[in-house]
Amino acid sequence: MVSKILKNSIIASICVFLISSVAIFSMASAESLPPWIKNTALWYGDGSISETEFLNAIKFLLENKIIILENETEKEIVFEYVEPRVIIPNGNFDVANTGFYIPLNLEVRAGTTVTWVNEDSVPHTIQSQDEKGNIVALFNSAPLLTGETFLHTFDESGVYNYYCSLHPWRVGIITVR
Numbered sequence: 001m002v003s004k005i006l007k008n009s010i011i012a013s014i015c016v017f018l019i020s021s022v023a024i025f026s027m028a029s030a031e032s033l034p035p036w037i038k039n040t041a042l043w044y045g046d047g048s049i050s051e052t053e054f055l056n057a058i059k060f061l062l063e064n065k066i067i068i069l070e071n072e073t074e075k076e077i078v079f080e081y082v083e084p085r086v087i088i089p090n091g092n093f094d095v096a097n098t099g100f101y102i103p104l105n106l107e108v109r110a111g112t113t114v115t116w117v118n119e120d121s122v123p124h125t126i127q128s129q130d131e132k133g134n135i136v137a138l139f140n141s142a143p144l145l146t147g148e149t150f151l152h153t154f155d156e157s158g159v160y161n162y163y164c165s166l167h168p169w170r171v172g173i174i175t176v177r
């Protein structure tokens, strides 16, 4: 387990590295860099958005090859220190809301512990289910109150479906590679 301080300093180093990569790449092809990334970086700087949101933005840039890291090891480091999380956003309970799990399909490597965080105003559960929608006894949480978390470690690759037993219209996926 990496200490919080070490983790933060590593993230800070990664950000400096990525920002310099962005600068280099944007000189080569300025029109490829979406304007929203500048706002995202500013918002992260002033604390308007969370670290997870900022890192998700960087992940988006990498996955869509808007920025390219020359060295695969550096890319691995970025993902190693991003705590794999699924956010249950505020309003998730309401079928009329677009309060989907964030992300809807979380992709992780085998051996990863995934943390679900309930940021909604009402309790939710995390219930593993098979592809037909039957509950399977793989990972099944008690009702999570606002701010509570649930953890499960995925040791084997596969596609894992889950839903909330209190709001069964909310379904999500963990893909383990």
Ligand SMILES: [Cu+2]
Binding pocket: 092, 093, 123, 124, 125, 164, 165, 166, 167, 170
């Ligand atoms: Cu729920």
